[in-house]
Amino acid sequence: MSKKFFILTLGCQMNKNDSERIAGLLSSLGFTAVDKPEAGDVLILNTCSVRQAAEDRVCGLVLNWQELRRTNPDLIIAVTGCLPGRDKDGRLRRKIPGVDLWFGIDELPRLPVWLKELNSAPAEKDYLAIAPLRQSPAQAFVTIQTGCNNFCTYCVVPSARGRERNRPVKDILAETRAFAVGGGLEITLLGQTVNHYLAPDPESFCKNNPFKERDDFSALLWELNQIAGIRRIHFTAPDPQYINDAQIEALKLSKQMNYIHLPAQSGDNEILRKMNRKYTREQYVEAIKKIRAARPDIAIGADLIVGFCGETAEQFKNTLDLYQECDLDISYNAMYSERSGTPAARAFKDDVPRAIKKQRWDELQELMEKQALRKNQKYVGQTVEVLVENCEAGLCSGNSREMKFTQFLGTPDLVDQIINVKIFEAKEWVLKGENPKFQ
Numbered sequence: 025m026s027k028k029f030f031i032l033t034l035g036c037q038m039n040k041n042d043s044e045r046i047a048g049l050l051s052s053l054g055f056t057a058v059d060k061p062e063a064g065d066v067l068i069l070n071t072c073s074v075r076q077a078a079e080d081r082v083c084g085l086v087l088n089w090q091e092l093r094r095t096n097p098d099l100i101i102a103v104t105g106c107l108p109g110r111d112k113d114g115r116l117r118r119k120i121p122g123v124d125l126w127f128g129i130d131e132l133p134r135l136p137v138w139l140k141e142l143n144s145a146p147a148e149k150d151y152l153a154i155a156p157l158r159q160s161p162a163q164a165f166v167t168i169q170t171g172c173n174n175f176c177t178y179c180v181v182p183s184a185r186g187r188e189r190n191r192p193v194k195d196i197l198a199e200t201r202a203f204a205v206g207g208g209l210e211i212t213l214l215g216q217t218v219n220h221y222l223a224p225d226p227e228s229f230c231k232n233n234p235f236k237e238r239d240d241f242s243a244l245l246w247e248l249n250q251i252a253g254i255r256r257i258h259f260t261a262p263d264p265q266y267i268n269d270a271q272i273e274a275l276k277l278s279k280q281m282n283y284i285h286l287p288a289q290s291g292d293n294e295i296l297r298k299m300n301r302k303y304t305r306e307q308y309v310e311a312i313k314k315i316r317a318a319r320p321d322i323a324i325g326a327d328l329i330v331g332f333c334g335e336t337a338e339q340f341k342n343t344l345d346l347y348q349e350c351d352l353d354i355s356y357n358a359m360y361s362e363r364s365g366t367p368a369a370r371a372f373k374d375d376v377p378r379a380i381k382k383q384r385w386d387e388l389q390e391l392m393e394k395q396a397l398r399k400n401q402k403y404v405g406q407t408v409e410v411l412v413e414n415c416e417a418g419l420c421s422g423n424s425r426e427m428k429f430t431q432f433l434g435t436p437d438l439v440d441q442i443i444n445v446k447i448f449e450a451k452e453w454v455l456k457g458e459n460p461k462f463q
């Protein structure tokens with residue numbers, strides 16, 4: 025009987041794609057996926073360490089999983105992702121006993137060897153060469169880069185995932201073509217600074233690629249745009265410092281989503297400097313202006329952090345102003361929390377009281393909701409294109425090209441299809457519409 029594995033993923037899309045890669049590797053070794061830890065022989069916790077809460081959750085989960093050893097003494101518990109990745113001195117591992125395998129995601133190719141040693145399974149591959157096991161036939165995350173060279177002072181990624189490594193163009197295209205042949209419709213390119221992509225094999229770009237002498241990331245977008253079957257392409261997360269004219273032009277390619285997520289983090293230059301973000305508020309605003317000039321109806325999202333070390337009321341106000349000035353559609357807002365081992369933890373005091381952080385977060389959230397409601401009104405009466413992800417009790421949902429969550433009445437056969445939906449009502453976080461074919 026084949027061995028079973030269970031994976032629990034904490035954190036971002038990059039982690040979710042890593043989990044698909046882990047699932048792909050284990051499936052290629054003959055393991056079968058199960059959906060609850062009680063049924064697994066190998067339990068894998070793919071961690072995030074962006075927030076302290078995630079670390080605390082890892083301790084609790086591992087403790088619970090250890091209970092399962094009573095009925096399954098051969099159980100293997102593995103922890104991977106950001107937490108082991110940045111645990112260079114083993115201090116964190118010592119705080120979480122009962123873990124059999126503790127490894128950074130770049131070490132994933134060694135998993136078969138370790139499982140064999142622990143009596144569970146064969147051959148090492150390059151991490152980026154391991155094929156992911158897709159959760160959806162229509163949508164896929166495609167990792168084009170891992171690691172980061174930027175060293176933002178609040179971030180653990182450079183120490184957890186190491187320096188930036190870019191995947192060959194030919195591998196990215198092969199993976200996307202195979203996905204398209206299997207019915208894939210939408211890809212999301214993943215990288216920590218995705219628009220800093222530098223092709224290790226620029227000779228793989230087509231001779232007639234109009235971007236190939238100008239910018240590798242734009243050239244990659246152009247190549248992907250040529251793949252038959254793929255209908256929607258987007259990427260996360262670009263870094264404002266690398267946005268250039270070629271990339272803005274590439275946003276006009278026919279399969280690009282009508283959405284860009286451009287992390288800002290703060291609207292105040294002094295805070296950006298302390299964060300070691302390598303752009304100014306003015307450069308961010310300029311990038312947004314150019315993007316809107318190229319695609320006037322594009323929806324734009326950001327990431328923002330409130331309460332970074334020493335942030336004054338005035339500096340926070342600059343973030344609120346930036347949100348309004350850029351007329352953003354959405355932002356993923358975080359209250360700053362100190363991460364041990366980061367430059368910010370060493371250099372600055374986390375001195376904004378929690379109550380103030382919470383107050384600022386609420387204020388930003390309120391502005392965002394007000395603005396989202398206003399901005400979403402423009403879709404009423406319009407037809408948007410939705411990739412249907414779900415259909416329960418006759419209510420279908422999915423995201424439009426603008427990444428607006430959209431609901432309409434329909435049937436389960438529409439799942440994993442792209443359909444048109446005419447919007448009759450817009451709320452803060454949902455567009456409600458009808459599919460003309462369903463009436």
Ligand code: SF4
Nearest residue numbers: 172174175176179181
């Ligand atoms: S760009 Fe900054 S925030 Fe993003 S992964 Fe790199 S160091 Fe972290």
